[in-house]
Amino acid sequence: xxxxxxxxxxxxxxxxxxxxxxxxxxxxxxxxxxxxxxxxxxxxxxxxxxxxxxxxxxxxxxxxxxxxxxxxxxxxxxxxxxxxxxxxxxxxxxxxxxxxxxxxxxxxxxxxxxxxxxxxxxxxxxxxxxxxxxxxxxxxxxxxxxxxxxxxxxxxxxxxxxxxxxxxxxxxxxxxxxxxxxxxxxxxxxxxxxxxxxxxxxxxxxxxxxxxxxxxxxxxxxxxxxxxxxxxxxxxxxxxxxxxxxxxxxxxxxxxxxxxxxxxxxxxxxx
Amino acid sequence: xxxxxxxxxxxxxxxxxxxxxxxxxxxxxxxxxxxxxxxxxxxxxxxxxxxxxxxxxxxxxxxxxxxxxxxxxxxxxxxxxxxxxxxxxxxxxxxxxxxxxxxxxxxxxxxxxxxxxxxxxxxxxxxxxxxxxxxxxxxxxxxxxxxxxxxxxxxxxxxxxxxxxxxxxxxxxxxxxxxxxxxxxxxxxxxxxxxxxxxxxxxxxxxxxxxxxxxxxxxxxxxxxxxxxxxxxxxxxxxxxxxxxxxxxxxxxxxxxxxxxxxxxxxxxxxxxxxxxxxxxxxxxxxxxxxxxxxxxxxxxxxxxxxxxxxxxxxxxxxxxxxxxxxxxxxxxxxxxxxxxxxxxxxxxxxxxxxxxxxxxxxxxxxxx
Numbered sequence: 001x002x003x004x005x006x007x008x009x010x011x012x013x014x015x016x017x018x019x020x021x022x023x024x025x026x027x028x029x030x031x032x033x034x035x036x037x038x039x040x041x042x043x044x045x046x047x048x049x050x051x052x053x054x055x056x057x058x059x060x061x062x063x064x065x066x067x068x069x070x071x072x073x074x075x076x077x078x079x080x081x082x083x084x085x086x087x088x089x090x091x092x093x094x095x096x097x098x099x100x101x102x103x104x105x106x107x108x109x110x111x112x113x114x115x116x117x118x119x120x121x122x123x124x125x126x127x128x129x130x131x132x133x134x135x136x137x138x139x140x141x142x143x144x145x146x147x148x149x150x151x152x153x154x155x156x157x158x159x160x161x162x163x164x165x166x167x168x169x170x171x172x173x174x175x176x177x178x179x180x181x182x183x184x185x186x187x188x189x190x191x192x193x194x195x196x197x198x199x200x201x202x203x204x205x206x207x208x209x210x211x212x213x214x215x216x217x218x219x220x221x222x223x224x225x226x227x228x229x230x231x232x233x234x235x236x237x238x239x240x241x242x243x244x245x246x247x248x249x250x251x252x253x254x255x256x257x258x259x260x261x262x263x264x265x266x267x268x269x270x271x
Numbered sequence: 272x273x274x275x276x277x278x279x280x281x282x283x284x285x286x287x288x289x290x291x292x293x294x295x296x297x298x299x300x301x302x303x304x305x306x307x308x309x310x311x312x313x314x315x316x317x318x319x320x321x322x323x324x325x326x327x328x329x330x331x332x333x334x335x336x337x338x339x340x341x342x343x344x345x346x347x348x349x350x351x352x353x354x355x356x357x358x359x360x361x362x363x364x365x366x367x368x369x370x371x372x373x374x375x376x377x378x379x380x381x382x383x384x385x386x387x388x389x390x391x392x393x394x395x396x397x398x399x400x401x402x403x404x405x406x407x408x409x410x411x412x413x414x415x416x417x418x419x420x421x422x423x424x425x426x427x428x429x430x431x432x433x434x435x436x437x438x439x440x441x442x443x444x445x446x447x448x449x450x451x452x453x454x455x456x457x458x459x460x461x462x463x464x465x466x467x468x469x470x471x472x473x474x475x476x477x478x479x480x481x482x483x484x485x486x487x488x489x490x491x492x493x494x495x496x497x498x499x500x501x502x503x504x505x506x507x508x509x510x511x512x513x514x515x516x517x518x519x520x521x522x523x524x525x526x527x528x529x530x531x532x533x534x535x536x537x538x539x540x541x542x543x544x545x546x547x548x549x550x551x552x553x554x555x556x557x558x559x560x561x562x563x564x565x566x567x568x569x570x571x572x573x574x575x576x577x578x579x580x581x582x583x584x585x586x587x588x589x590x591x592x593x594x595x596x597x598x599x600x601x602x603x604x605x606x607x608x609x610x611x612x613x614x615x616x617x618x619x620x621x622x623x624x625x626x627x628x629x630x631x632x633x634x635x636x637x638x639x640x
Contacts, residue, residue: 168356
């Protein structure tokens with residue numbers, strides 16, 4: 001009898017911890033998923049007698065162009081980011097650049113500055129000072145806003161990569177460029193793919209800078225959502241576009257962890 | 272296969288001197304080891320030969336070609352690093368073929384060479400594996416195969432065995448020597464491990480504080496150290512400061528008489544060392560013989576002491592003997608060690624082979640300037 005009464009509270013305490021920890025996980029999940037569920041419900045709402053699924057027909061119909069622009073702008077911005085960040089990261093890590101830390105901190109600036117401020121400064125830059133044709137202003141603006149997210153994981157990956165691999169390659173007769181292309185680049189793959197993922201998610205979903213910089217006839221998907229919500233409120237078809245965008249981002253993250261590239265490009269740097 | 276010349280090579284990092292006025296000529300096919308404690312400049316010297324470090328002054332020549340200003344890839348060298356440094360994303364075969372593929376060799380030529388190299392290092396059939404699937408010793412053998420595949424003029428080794436366990440080190444060092452002998456390539460090997468250096472070298476360069484203390488064969492360095500550093504760094508040694516007081520005997524029997532810490536010792540004279548000179552007297556522990564009491568015939572020096580401590584080390588026993596207030600180490604091997612480990616108290620030691628090193632040699636170039 002006494003043994004049982006002694007035993008019980010211990011068992012109870014363990015169960016309580018179990019319940020609390022499970023409860024906490026579910027609470028977090030609900031907290032994160034709830035907005036998405038709300039949006040999903042809204043997107044499936046009926047309007048004027050048509051079924052909720054028809055809302056999604058709009059996504060690939062009248063909103064198709066907007067999605068296409070988003071993909072185009074994101075893809076080009078990623079290319080610009082890569083072209084800038086790969087050599088920049090190499091120079092920052094491998095060469096004795098004076099004031100390295102200060103430069104690196106300054107390069108992070110676009111992350112600290114509010115989007116509206118960046119948007120305004122980019123608008124001034126690309127519209128008045130160096131007017132650039134059509135979408136390239138937007139692509140450059142996106143690159144400026146997102147490249148720190150590309151640069152940082154590549155810098156981290158390079159710092160983790162011992163110099164001895166490059167030295168071995170050079171001693172075996174490789175030029176600097178061959179050593180970079182055949183050895184360094186594949187080995188910093190996880191950093192590069194992490195950068196690509198982060199930049200894609202940011203650029204693909206960005207609307208504030210787009211609002212400032214995009215030419216009148218160019219409307220990306222997030223900007224379309226913003227404009228529609230501003231003028232019509234949250235219509236079910238708008239919600240459907242928003243849901244689609246969330247799904248695209250989700251698929252990008254999944255692809256990053258599961259499919260991206262070979263064993264050397266898997267997103268090991270984030271986990 | 273080449274003759275390697277290092278001509279007055281120096282390397283400074285700001286005020287720190289890593290290598291100071293280092294000159295060395297290495298014959299075609301010779302195996303030379305740079306031996307020294309960490310921070311003595313041996314790795315820097317090797318990296319200068321490879322072109323991975325630019326010397327502050329001095330020249331490097333392979334045969335008649337001055338390679339000082341050439342990048343590593345144009346020197347045709349084979350560099351084996353401390354870690355195998357195999358490219359982790361490439362298969363063993365692609366690693367070995369890397370040097371040939373960057374030189375745009377034909378695919379079938381590369382494949383043939385890779386097979387040849389795998390056989391040479393005894394790992395044929397491992398080509399398709401990834402480096403991570405090999406043991407440390409296998410990885411280092413592949414690293415060796417990778418540099419040999421390019422048929423380099425000079426082989427450079429930067430402590431290639433230091434990351435491996437002892438048994439593997441012992442077997443692999445002979446593999447390295449064997450491959451070097453078979454390919455007849457000039458080799459420079461850097462290590463801080465004396466037994467490694469003694470096992471595989473044609474010549475050893477003992478380095479300290481950025482300069483060569485002594486260059487010679489194993490026996491030169493062990494039996495005839497030229498500086499106190501070499502005498503103390505190579506093997507165990509008993510060092511006693513003393514002063515030459517005179518000479519004794521003549522011809523082959525001529526001996527310098529040295530007064531060292533209350534002892535009067537007789538040593539073979541050394542050129543340039545005469546009465547009045549300050550010297551360091553070195554006695555190897557294995558040259559000190561424990562004498563049966565009353566027997567001293569055949570020894571230049573006979574001293575009495577007290578056994579302070581006996582350490583049984585397996586094949587040898589080490590005695591610590593207090594002689595006139597100084598502790599001398601005596602190594603005893605063979606059957607006598609078992610008898611001696613029981614002994615305490617007073618003991619008589621006899622010895623002949625003393626090395627005299629003038630104290631001026633201790634005032635060698637300062638380590639940094």
